[in-house]
Amino acid sequence: MRCFTVLGPSQTGKSTLVEKLGSLEGPPRKSVSPYGLGLTEFEFGNETWCALDAPGSGEALAHAQHALLASDACILCVSPAPEEAVLAAPYLRVIEASGTPCILFVNRMDEPRGRLRDVIAALQDYASHTLLLRQIPIREGDKIVGSCDLISERAWRYREGQTSSLIEIPKDVIEREHEARAALLEHLSEFDDWLLEELIEDREPANDAIYAISSRVLRENKIIPVLVGAASHSNGIMRLMKALRHEAPPVETLRNRLAATGTAGASALAAVSFHAYHRQNVGKTVLVRALGEGLKQGALLGGARLGPVQDPGNGKPIPAGVGSPGDVFATVKSDHLPVPSLLTSETTMAAPDWIAPPTPMLERILVPSSERDETKLSETLAKLAETDRGLKVMQEEGTGAQLICAQGPVHLRDVCKTLSEVFHVEVTDRQPSPVYRETIAKSSDVHYRHRKQTGGAGQFADVKLSVHPNGRGDGFTFAETVKGGAVPRNFIPAVEAGAREAMERGPLGLRVIDVGVTLTDGQHHSVDSSEFAFRAAGKMGVRDALAQSSSVLMQPIFRVEFHIPSIYSGNLVPIVSAFKGQVLGFDRDETAKGWDIFRALVPGSVLDELARSLRSATQGIGTYSKAFDHFEELYGKEADAIITAHASHASEH
Incomplete structure (x- = not known):
């Protein structure tokens, strides 16, 4: 099986593109995970293909990254409007960081929204790779009616819902086609000495040789070729799929690329886990792409036995296991497999550094609706965080309430929906309280005597304390200048402990910071003095001093x-x-x-x-x-x- 990811901003027609690609030679098999990752399996050119349709929301960028981890190549689907090029910037960033060979597809070309050269120029601002135009559009007035391939120098006219028909290159397109082809060959010659020599000698290189060079530089991830079309009308779809078939690298290239980022050699890499989710009454489902042979239920993967192997589309068991390297499958009862990760039979290895998700920016406290839900919430969130790398789970300072950090409001809504529908945990959310502190503006001296007399031994401690502001960031400090044993040495740590305890809550009701306390003098009793008494004296004395020191x-x-x-x-x-x-x-x-x-x-x-x-x-x-x-x-x-x-x-x- 060959596998590619389709990604890009929302409203660029990604899902329509995947549907059309999957339907070129028969009906596809489709499924969508709860996190919005679409998986489409289909046949084309006597090969089995798997297209991963990554969610277009920027809040789901982590799932797009994970899909790239398992992909031989990717298609970046973009708008034909130059002013919308910036929306593709995050996707170009993760594609280039991942090293995944990419074909850029300018979709919805039926909508006249700007010149193609302006779109490419705007996108090039965010791409380190050269964006290399492989086709130019054929226009009639403001309408795009076809395209011209710059390698074969053939022109096609679009037909609604059908493959395009071969036509002669229109006369008004010939000059533009020659210019664009010359630019294409010049860029390709940067990666091939033979082609460079042919151009210097002013010889016309054979098209087959140019196709071979173009295929090689894509597989080596040297350039990003650009194709055009309109998926909703099936325009340019066949040409895009043929480019994938002939030019996208095989699964062995992916295995070598992943091996270069980890500690295991390519031959030892057995699989890569790239997506996971929880299903009601099923548990954790992990999507895996095989990189080696022999993966079936009970096989050793990631240091433990692999659970039941299933078809990722319909969930039906695959008793014989995975057929060959490159196949995508789902597995349940394999909770030992982290996602995403590189897997050998004996170990799991962390995914490459480039796969770190964006920092979540939305913090919310989740409030369970019942006591039963409260006991389940912590464990359930931990499970969710295992399958959703864009989610962070913490506890609120002071209250211990469940605090989550989500990518944004859409992500937060999806988390709450999963909690309700899969785990039957109902929650509401609220904004966490900002963490404030207090300090003092001036110094204060206090004399505090702690004395209690009940039956038996009493309690006695007498302290004189000086409390003063410290410098910003200096925190709490404690010192003593006691002379003549007025406070025995063994009781001084108890005074400090009491002073520290007083810092937990100041006059404003907040934790106190950047305050220094000095024990200057005191008295003790040979029978009634104790660590407990001096701790109480230190605490109450400092509290009195704080109340006199102008809280800020x-x-x-x-x-x-x-x-x-x-x-x-x-x-x-x-x-x-x-x-x-x-x-x-x-x-x-x-x-x-x-x-x-x-x-x-x-x-x-x-x-x-x-x-x-x-x-x-x-x-x-x-x-x-x-x-x-x-x-x-x-x-x-x-x-x-x-x-x-x-x-x-x-x-x-």
């Missing part, structure tokens, strides 16, 4: 790195400023052509709104990663509102 609200500040196409960098300056952030600057992203890394410091309380503004300003393309940087003071009405809200929330709980 502290808000968290995060260092944020935005990853955005360069054309949007200017949009971020007013957005960051509007959220009271500080712009630190930006640099070109050395790992992706046409992208910038924009850095800023922003308050933690605005991150949710910032994510929405970023999506809006970048058409859903931009992402950010964040890391806590420091706490800083917050004053005025905003601080008063936060303190009041926190006090109200604390009283409710």
Whole structure:
């Protein structure tokens, strides 16, 4: 079986393209996973093919990456509008990072929305590979009625719902065809000395030789050829499928490419797991592509026995196992297989670094609807995170509530839907509370005596404490200047422990930071003094001092790195400023052509709104990663509102 992924932005006609490709020589066999990954098996040219239709939403980019891990080649489906080229930038980025040979298909060419050369030029801004035009459109007025192949120098006229008919190259197209063909040969000659010599000697190279060179440079991932058509009318579909058949590399090339990224040799790689999901009453289903022989139920894969092997389309068992390398199959009761991963018979290896998903930007607390759901939620989310690399699961600081980080609102909705329909866990979601702290603005000295007398031994501890602000980021410090044994050495650690305990909740009801405590003097009793008494004295004394030291609200500040196409960098300056952030600057992203890394410091309380503004300003393309940087003071009405809200929330709980 040969396997390719079709990916690209939403509304570019990917699913229609897959349907048409799969129907060229008979009805295809189709299925769709709960995560939206379509799988279409079909026959073409006496070979079995599998097309993986990756979801077009930017929030599902991780699933597109995983599909590439198992693909011999891919088709990037794009719009014919030059101004929409930027929407393909994230897909060009992951394709090039993965090293997957790619054919770019400009779809919906029946819609006159711009010149093809402008589309290619706009896309080239985001591609390190040369985008090499293999066809030019034939127009009649504003309508595209056919295409001309630049290698064979043949022209075809489109026919609605049918394969195109061969025609003579129209006279008004001949000059344009010669120019485009010359550019094609010039680019190909960069990768072939023979062709370069032919062009220098002004000899016309044979078409068969050019096809062979074009096929080789695609298999070696040197260029990205560009074909055109309109899938909804079946225009250009046969030519695209023939290019895949003759030029896309075999599964052995994929195995060698994956072996180069891992620790196992190509001969040891048995399979690659690339997609997984949970089904009601079935459990975890893993989609696997075989890279070697002998994969059937009970075979050793990934260090354990493989569960039942199934047809991925209809779920029916395959008793004989996988027929040959390249076949795609589903397996259940194989929970030991992580996704995505490279698999030998004995071990599982991590997927290559390029497959790391985008950083999730939407944080939500999931609130279970019942006590029964509460007990199941943690375990269920852990299962989901195993099959959805774009999802992160944590616990909220302070409350321990289940906190998830999703790619966006669509991803969040899908997670909640899966929880309900597959695991029967009902949840609602809410925004997590920002993490605030408090500190003090001035020093204070206190004298605190802890004394209790009940039957038997009493409690006695007397301490004098000096409490003062520390520098930002210095945290809590403790020192002592006691002289003459007023407080015995063995009780001083208890005073420090009590002081630390007092920092857990200050006058504003928040954890206290950046405060220093010094034990200056005290008294003890030979019988009634104890570690417990001095701990209590330290805690209550520091609490009294904090109440006298003018508490100040502290808000968290995060260092944020935005990853955005360069054309949007200017949009971020007013957005960051509007959220009271500080712009630190930006640099070109050395790992992706046409992208910038924009850095800023922003308050933690605005991150949710910032994510929405970023999506809006970048058409859903931009992402950010964040890391806590420091706490800083917050004053005025905003601080008063936060303190009041926190006090109200604390009283409710």
